Amino acid sequence: xxxxxxxxxxxxxxxxxxxxxxxxxxxxxxxxxxxxxxxxxxxxxxxxxxxxxxxxxxxxxxxxxxxxxxxxxxxxxxxxxxxxxxxxxxxxxxxxxxxxxxxxxxxxxxxxxxxxxxxxxxxxxxxxxxxxxxxxxxxxxx
Numbered sequence: 001x002x003x004x005x006x007x008x009x010x011x012x013x014x015x016x017x018x019x020x021x022x023x024x025x026x027x028x029x030x031x032x033x034x035x036x037x038x039x040x041x042x043x044x045x046x047x048x049x050x051x052x053x054x055x056x057x058x059x060x061x062x063x064x065x066x067x068x069x070x071x072x073x074x075x076x077x078x079x080x081x082x083x084x085x086x087x088x089x090x091x092x093x094x095x096x097x098x099x100x101x102x103x104x105x106x107x108x109x110x111x112x113x114x115x116x117x118x119x120x121x122x123x124x125x126x127x128x129x130x131x132x133x134x135x136x137x138x139x140x141x142x
Contacts, residue, residue: 024053024067026100032115033104043108050102052114056094071097072116073128090127098122 002019015025028050037044052070057063077093099122105112116122124130 021095022066024069024094025051026069026097029117031104032102032117033113038106038109038111039113040111041106041109043106045107046104047107048102048104052101052103058094066094068094069097070101072099072101072119072122073130074098075123076127092128 002016020026031048031050033046033048038046053067054070055065055067057065074092074094075096075098076090077096079089079091099119100117102115102117103112104115122128122130124132
């Protein structure tokens with residue numbers, strides 16, 4: 001993407017580590033969707049977006065734009081102490097997503113399904129805006 005020359009260990013599938021981070025492009029994983037036809041129309045061809053991304057801005061007076069992978073949560077970034085005090089501030093770190101979302105869109109009807117990578121690794125807490133929501137099964141099979 002940047003067309004700079006890098007050592008082979010710095011490039012994955014033609015994109016350097018810096019460009020992956022700047023453009024919110026995680027490394028590709030195995031598809032999460034089962035290989036079954038579309039539940040709506042029976043179509044068998046899908047567009048897989050293994051990195052759903054979002055645009056955002058950061059900064060106070062000097063705002064800069066960035067692109068981050070969309071996820072259910074993010075690891076926390078601990079800001080260093082400021083000049084005016086030693087208060088510890090934790091904020092979500094857009095560079096460290098947890099529970100990345102990937103989408104599969106049927107090419108025939110457009111029906112889109114979302115799947116989450118590594119759902120068991122998603123932190124559960126008020127600070128992450130996540131909680132466990134459980135339901136009881138109506139069937140004897142679990």
